[in-house]
Amino acid sequence: MLYNDKELAGLLSEVKTIAVIGAVDKPGRPVDRVGRYLIETGFRVIPVHPKRENVWGLQTYPSILDIPEKIDLVDLFRAAQFCPDHAEEILKLEELPKVFWMQSGIASPEARQILSEKPVTVIEDRCLMIEHQRLVS
Secondary structure, eight states: OOOOHHHHHHHHHHOOEEEEETOOOOTTOHHHHHHHHHHHHTOEEEEEOSSOSEETTEEOBSSGGGOOSOOSEEEEOSOGGGHHHHHHHHTTSSSOOSEEEEOTTOOOHHHHHHHTTTTOEEEOSOOHHHHHHHHTO
């Protein structure tokens, strides 16, 4: 895991495109607040949800594997039990994302292990919005 603020700030400054897995635009939900922040900050946000077609006014994909462009960071708003499956899923992408980010309260040793030999930085139990505000904004 990455705990060095300088390295994390550098990594976040390289991120342009973020896939948000578990995206929903229900006011009051953390994913809604974080997703809107990322959009307003200028990131290219791609919502991922198996049943929704439009979140935040953006085309929403049922799976990360359906996204037709390169993703820099995968932001997970899913329970820890689902994170290993998402880690396996990103290994099927043509180009791996730089970061696999599990939001506050989410940690998965299994997902971390799956990605341990890959050039993907795994972040657990941290809020992307808070870290971006603290280190980059």
